Amino acid sequence: MKYPAEPFKIKTVETIEMTSREEREDIVKEAGYNTFLLPSKNVYIDLLTDSGTSAMSDKQWASLMIGDEAYGGSENWFKLRDAVQEIYGFDYVVPTHQGRGAENLLSQIMIEEGDYIPGNMYFTTTKAHQELNGGKFVDVIIDEAHKPSVERDFKGNVDLDKYKKLIDEVGADKIPYICVAVTVNMAGGQPVSMENIKKVKEISEKHGIKVMSDATRCVENAYYIKEREDGYQDKSVREILKEMMSYFDGCTMSGKKDCLVNIGGFLAMNDADMYQEATSLVVMYEGMPTYGGMAGRDMEAMATGIYESVDEHYIEHRIKQVRYLGDKLAEAGIPIIKPVGGHAVFLDAREFLPHLSQDQLPAQALAAAIYLDSGVRAMERGVVSAGRDADGSHHYPKLETVRLTIPRRVYTYAHMDVVANSVIDLYEKRDKISGLKFVYEPPTLRFFTSKFEPL
Numbered sequence: 001m002k003y004p005a006e007p008f009k010i011k012t013v014e015t016i017e018m019t020s021r022e023e024r025e026d027i028v029k030e031a032g033y034n035t036f037l038l039p040s041k042n043v044y045i046d047l048l049t050d051s052g053t054s055a056m057s058d059k060q061w062a063s064l065m066i067g068d069e070a071y072g073g074s075e076n077w078f079k080l081r082d083a084v085q086e087i088y089g090f091d092y093v094v095p096t097h098q099g100r101g102a103e104n105l106l107s108q109i110m111i112e113e114g115d116y117i118p119g120n121m122y123f124t125t126t127k128a129h130q131e132l133n134g135g136k137f138v139d140v141i142i143d144e145a146h147k148p149s150v151e152r153d154f155k156g157n158v159d160l161d162k163y164k165k166l167i168d169e170v171g172a173d174k175i176p177y178i179c180v181a182v183t184v185n186m187a188g189g190q191p192v193s194m195e196n197i198k199k200v201k202e203i204s205e206k207h208g209i210k211v212m213s214d215a216t217r218c219v220e221n222a223y224y225i226k227e228r229e230d231g232y233q234d235k236s237v238r239e240i241l242k243e244m245m246s247y248f249d250g251c252t253m254s255g256k257k258d259c260l261v262n263i264g265g266f267l268a269m270n271d272a273d274m275y276q277e278a279t280s281l282v283v284m285y286e287g288m289p290t291y292g293g294m295a296g297r298d299m300e301a302m303a304t305g306i307y308e309s310v311d312e313h314y315i316e317h318r319i320k321q322v323r324y325l326g327d328k329l330a331e332a333g334i335p336i337i338k339p340v341g342g343h344a345v346f347l348d349a350r351e352f353l354p355h356l357s358q359d360q361l362p363a364q365a366l367a368a369a370i371y372l373d374s375g376v377r378a379m380e381r382g383v384v385s386a387g388r389d390a391d392g393s394h395h396y397p398k399l400e401t402v403r404l405t406i407p408r409r410v411y412t413y414a415h416m417d418v419v420a421n422s423v424i425d426l427y428e429k430r431d432k433i434s435g436l437k438f439v440y441e442p443p444t445l446r447f448f449t450s451k452f453e454p455l
């Protein structure tokens with residue numbers, strides 16, 4: 001089916017309030033036109049992020065009642081370890097409180113001052129931890145990933161020539177690993193093909209470079225392989241995922257996305273020495289290697305969520321609900337990144353607001369305008385998120401987007417209609433949307449707490 005009905009029935013509801021336009025004028029001003037700073041109670045449909053915002057199942061809630069909160073050797077830890085080994089196939093698992101916990105460990109273990117870390121487009125926290133440890137991120141994604149209207153089945157693919165060129169230029173000994181994100185968040189939730197992963201592995205093995213994955217949305221990636229790559233239509237998402245992860249030496253995981261939990265993550269690997277290093281480091285930052293900053297109940301909920309995430313009906317609905325919103329907007333002529341990604345619809349703010357230069361912060365302005373119009377909260381993924389270069393000037397990304405990020409198992413198609421109607425109405429009066437300017441800018445990861453004013 002083009003858009004399958006929700007494969008669940010609702011047992012518990014959390015009411016959502018609608019504010020008035022007048023109220024939202026004051027609320028957004030108070031938040032400095034930054035959607036991160038909006039109080040949740042004043043948000044009607046919250047599409048800020050799919051991170052930590054999924055609805056847990058009844059089985060996951062039941063997990064909370066069997067939390068073994070022993071300081072060492074929690075029963076829930078063994079359940080989580082077994083789930084990771086069974087579904088992703090890695091030998092060793094180090095639990096962390098969320099994805100950044102795993103990125104911190106991996107970067108400290110693998111990166112030395114002056115190293116280069118190639119990857120398929122940057123992600124803010126991943127790049128921050130690589131640079132914190134003296135590494136330099138190098139974007140090796142295919143050029144098409146930076147072109148919103150160009151459609152490709154696997155727009156998240158690594159450009160193998162760019163990768164080989166980097167190896168030739170800096171030498172394999174300066175490249176501890178390549179980080180392959182599946183899917184690519186900042187490119188619009190774009191997948192990587194199995195063929196591309198295999199080729200990256202082949203090149204890397206030849207040069208003794210490890211292949212790590214940012215596996216945060218790996219189930220969504222597996223679904224796209226099933227849907228779009230020859231030879232995989234008859235395989236289950238679970239089988240495809242296992243094969244996909246078998247080409248990696250390890251992965252960082254933010255459990256707050258595909259693992260269907262509100263907190264949690266892990267670093268997984270196949271190398272015993274790396275595991276030894278990670279367990280001695282994790283006690284500094286996350287706690288014992290058998291809880292890693294999570295309560296026992298959270299580890300149990302994540303183990304359950306890992307199994308639920310590879311259910312065919314769940315993942316088909318998840319992908320197609322996002323596609324439903326994207327298709328509605330595209331049909332109305334709204335400029336979005338194509339093809340529609342796995343976790344979000346990305347509005348092309350540059351095309352949406354051609355009268356604004358990037359210095360007038362179009363994506364930030366559009367996110368604030370959407371909230372003002374309908375109480376829907378989206379996230380800026382443009383020049384504000386990209387931060388500043390070493391010389392202090394804005395880093396101007398090619399993609400200036402607003403991300404409408406769909407939480408898992410939370411909203412219905414009716415909510416998608418509300419969002420689509422609001423964006424379409426706004427598009428008709430887009431020339432009334434003015435730019436923004438900074439009135440407060442923190443030194444790092446500025447998109448979280450910056451404040452703005454209309455120009």
Ligand SMILES: CC1=C(O)/C(=C\N=C(/Cc2ccccc2)C(=O)O)C(COP(=O)(O)O)=CN1
Pocket residue numbers: 048049050051098099100101123124125126181185214216254255256265
């Ligand atoms: C591909 C990928 C992610 O998308 C990711 C987090 N995404 C997030 C959460 C976020 C993080 C930073 C700025 C804005 C929003 C998302 O809203 O998209 C992390 C960090 O995981 P963590 O949040 O659990 O630490 C690692 N890799």
